[in-house]
Amino acid sequence: MTSQTIANAPTSDQIRRAPKVLLHDHLDGGLRPGTVVDLARGTGYADLPHTDPDKLALWFHQAADSGSLERYLETFTHTVGVMQTRDALVRVAAECAEDLAEDGVVYAEVRYAPEQHLEGGLTLEEVVEAVNEGFRQGERLARENGHRIRVGALLTAMRHAARALEIAELANAYRDQGVVGFDIAGAEAGHPPTRHLDAFEYLKRENNHFTIHAGEAFGLPSIWQALQWCGADRLGHGVRIIDDIQVRDDGTVELGRLAAYVRDKRVPLELCPSSNLQTGAASSYADHPIGLLRRLHFRATVNTDNRLMSHTSMSREFEHLVEAFGYTLDDMQWFTVNAMKSAFIPFDERLAMINDVIKPGYAELKSEWLFRQTAYTSASSLTEG
Ligand SMILES: O=c1[nH]cnc2c1ncn2[C@H]1C[C@H](O)[C@@H](CO)O1
Ligand SMILES: [Zn+2]
Numbered sequence: 181m182t183s184q185t186i187a188n189a190p191t192s193d194q195i196r197r198a199p200k201v202l203l204h205d206h207l208d209g210g211l212r213p214g215t216v217v218d219l220a221r222g223t224g225y226a227d228l229p230h231t232d233p234d235k236l237a238l239w240f241h242q243a244a245d246s247g248s249l250e251r252y253l254e255t256f257t258h259t260v261g262v263m264q265t266r267d268a269l270v271r272v273a274a275e276c277a278e279d280l281a282e283d284g285v286v287y288a289e290v291r292y293a294p295e296q297h298l299e300g301g302l303t304l305e306e307v308v309e310a311v312n313e314g315f316r317q318g319e320r321l322a323r324e325n326g327h328r329i330r331v332g333a334l335l336t337a338m339r340h341a342a343r344a345l346e347i348a349e350l351a352n353a354y355r356d357q358g359v360v361g362f363d364i365a366g367a368e369a370g371h372p373p374t375r376h377l378d379a380f381e382y383l384k385r386e387n388n389h390f391t392i393h394a395g396e397a398f399g400l401p402s403i404w405q406a407l408q409w410c411g412a413d414r415l416g417h418g419v420r421i422i423d424d425i426q427v428r429d430d431g432t433v434e435l436g437r438l439a440a441y442v443r444d445k446r447v448p449l450e451l452c453p454s455s456n457l458q459t460g461a462a463s464s465y466a467d468h469p470i471g472l473l474r475r476l477h478f479r480a481t482v483n484t485d486n487r488l489m490s491h492t493s494m495s496r497e498f499e500h501l502v503e504a505f506g507y508t509l510d511d512m513q514w515f516t517v518n519a520m521k522s523a524f525i526p527f528d529e530r531l532a533m534i535n536d537v538i539k540p541g542y543a544e545l546k547s548e549w550l551f552r553q554t555a556y557t558s559a560s561s562l563t564e565g
Pocket of ligand 1: 206207249253256260292296336365367455
């Protein structure tokens, strides 16, 4: 790396303080390890592989590091297992909002599957209300600690199950009460999103928004179905769109019809680099398709997916990308504005976040960098003179 790129690289502290926007984060993939242990004790959940929080954190990370989406998803048995009571859901949601705010996230859409939290006798509505209460509590606590964050919920239906329409109706019912959209997740191979067309058609008739996990473990057909059959507003991951992009030896690039459609229509890609490394969708940060997709000006965004399983945060994701691609604060701002433009809240609110929070935040950090640069230049000219 040249001294120029080192001087331009944001520091860890700047990355953390930079305003960030997160569109793809699973509530049941982001618990604090200590909270999993506490909740298991409190609710009588006896199946945790460890009761020491550090050992448990390592277990989640290693077990998820399997190279297969199916095995990665098995680890959720334990987090979902301890999220079956109202108090547990409120606590997990509040801590999620606090942790994201502490990490410099100013806007987040956090998803979870209500149908997976009914074992303790809660109704779907009670699940949504508990999580909403937790998010509001976390936003308040964050504000008391000097951070501002807004968190919206996405309701996920599991693609192997048959409750998508019911969950879509639930998302619509809570639309103006903290729920901003709908998603489907779960193992991709063998579970095409077209099985849930009734849910997507219902949401379209209601002028509502949805994203679909597609193009993660399975390639282009899954992305094509999500967009052209189901009408997804965004792609959860979508990273395999790279299979429709040809880079020739002379550096020229050719987009296939689907990749061209995704770029032309500005379809947001909710890219999750660390998660992709764990499930085998990419082999290293430096080889992750995000580098090419950013260069080609796709509507790429950076996301965490599952902070517990991937031992990550938004700041960590950006640190990896800064190291792999030499990204600067300008690149971070580009990804952040892309994400804010792609959020499911109304246009005027997205615009206000961009103009009043994101741009001023980056301008402030860049001005710090300018002063650092002046100090660096005058110090080196003194030594050289
Ligand atoms: O990366 C993912 N791909 C597909 N499904 C996922 C991913 N991460 C989490 N999930 C599943 C497991 C969770 O229990 C569910 C709802 O958050 O969504
Ligand atoms: Zn996901």
